[in-house]
Amino acid sequence: MATTPRRKPRSAKSSEVPDTEELVRYYRDMLLIRRFEEKAGQLYGMGLIGGFCHLYIGQEAVVVGMQAAALDGVDTVITSYRDHGHMLACGMDPKGVMAELTGRIGGYSKGKGGSMHMFSLEKGFFGGHGIVGAQIPLGTGLGFAHQYSGDGGVCFAYMGDGAVNQGQVYESFNMAALWKLPVVYVIENNKYGMGTSVERASASTALYQRGTAYGIPGAPVDGMDVLTVRDAALEAAEHARSGKGPYILEANTYRYRGHSMSDPAKYRSKEEVSKMRTEHDPIDQLKSKLLELNAIDEAGLKEIDREVKVIVTEAAEFSQNSPEPDPSELYTDILVDA
């Protein structure tokens, strides 16, 4: 599958200011996720995507900022069903992702997994999991494998503010701390788990402190500001990579759309949503910063817009032209031939 090679392995320190090229790349990566998700929403409306489809719009700065600390070809990422942004940020091919959304053979799982279930060993992306919280022990296991093989890698294991109340999260925290596993747990606190606000679900809402009992350091971070996320990510990854054990980051963020396509989101006010959109949008914020720093001009931004639009349009076309899986595919991939 063709992908866009665009990330260099890096060993940046959080104290270092990212160079212009890097800043522009964050902008482009976030914009790609935004436009990709808008297109996915549109294809859902046309009936080309079915079932559950959870959009990442509003949360782009989290995964893009975190990936700034990832070592390409070594580190691993695992998350829940709200996974399209993570896949794109890992460098997976938008065509393959979109074609999975439409259930076609050209999709990452040959159309058999759908929106919630995609994987790419090459890009270090381990899914795509539908059971809330289940990815956390799995991600802890990826960390275990990094340590076991001594490859120097770190696993970035993402969960929502709702998932953070699952018992298996704490079983994982204990083992990760006990064995000093290289895992960065990223809690994407978008304020709601479906229709339930954090306040209605969590006895303590300082989610970054959830590892305190296990001695796991934790920090809150403004998840709407990609540069803040990047700095925190570098520090957390450095901690985990150097053998000090797991780290917890609570990224405070927001999802603009409903939980999934069928959620009317009546549990929050229009003002709350529009305040986040107008005052904290991660893409708008970075755009202002880029212009302020003279890192790019309006023409340059337009060019990125255009480039992203082409990628998304091509992905959408591919996802509609790729054939449905052959009926014989129904019976394959149950077990590996041995």
Next chain:
Amino acid sequence: MPITVLMPALSPTMTEGKLAKWLKKEGDAIAAGDIIAEIETDKATMEFEAVDEGVLGKILVAEGTEGVAVNAAIAVLLLEGEDASAADTAAAPAPAAAAPVAAAPAPVASAPVASAPVASAPVASVPVASAPAAAAPVVTGAVEPFQPEVLTTTAYTLTDIPEKTYDKFVRMTVREALRDAMAEEMRRDDAVFLMGEEVAQYQGAYKVSQGLLDEFGPRRVIDTPITEMGFAGLATGAAFKGLRPIVEFMTFNFSMQAIDHVINSAAKTLYMAGGKMGCPIVFRGPNGAAARVAAQHSQCYASWYAHCPGLKVLAPWSAADAKGLLKAAIRDPNPVVFLENEILYGQSFDVPDDPDFVLPIGKAKIERAGKDVTIVTYSRMVGTSLEAAELLAAEGIDAEVINLRTIRPLDVPTILASVKKTNRCISVEEGWPYAGIGSEISAVVTESAFDYLDAPVRRVTGIDVPMPYAVNLEKMVLPDAKRIADAAKAVCYKA
């Protein structure tokens, strides 16, 4: 070229919807992200955002129109520089309204709560097949050839259970029937409460608990964190102490997080306590495949739970089943696993209009009488089997369709009586074949009515693969009317 705006699909099961309201009028400028209309789906009223910018050239479907098919043209958007006449040429005629959208569930009337709370009232009309004493059980009639060791289990109904008949009916959806059953039992007994994810303020992820928070308040309708293992265990503990929890799993797929408590804590306690302490609890929620939600969200757990002594397992099809059985489950002094089906929630059926309506647990229902072949099935597959029976009728085969309603204890007398009449039997289920409910039916029929069979029992099941997402593959997995009819013909040697 003007852009045709199409009716969006806004939920996994939506095929049509109501165009409730236009928020823009013809001639209005529209920016991407503007909310242009409100659309009512089968579950909720949703806002419809514009993806493109332009001017609303023409509205093709008037607001208030029901049954607008997904992907029907609803409006035309003019791009910069285009004039209104372009809209006319672009406008394809909107398809006429199809079937009316299922009515939204009526709000629960705030009826008075029964004066005295009835503590754990046993239901007289539900003769529970209880574990027999050490002495060999005396069994009569239909089940005589049954294996002796099997007779000592609680897995089967062994004698005929009488069922009351009713003559007044009201039509309601399965969703409303479930809600009414819970509301009636909560009015009747203060010990009954509902707990689960999104059951209260959100009114249920699938709107089954609509109105319950309003009527019963947050003491009895309780939103939980996403922590199935925790709240299933908590509710089981509360049941030890005499409360009567109804635990909603948002879907049964998530009950796997909690299955240890369902089986190790709820099902086995009465036995481990030598009968001193039991666990009156209902675990309910949608089970089986919905639509396009892939492997981790589309699985039938009937055979998982039916395997376990100490549980009763119910799987309603119609709204009457849903109401009568859920009431019986709540009143039952044992742990009951109550398997609903998301696709059935919006379907309407006649339900007895009687405040005392309740159905006996362990009693199957003959939905269609026939003489040539017996089709034993449950839940959503009852409807599919009835369709198959029509296909068969057209070919001169008269099928009898048995709706199990209860999976455990299995109504052996009803199945055997039917097989002795038809001499042929197939089972139909959504779940996988291996050790499925069909395997059990086949074993029971073979053990107890072998001499009556003119052909081996055949199982029609979901295909033995995890549920695929792709639409064409998904269609191949679950039994359809043709597959069922083919199996029935095969056992009639008419294939």
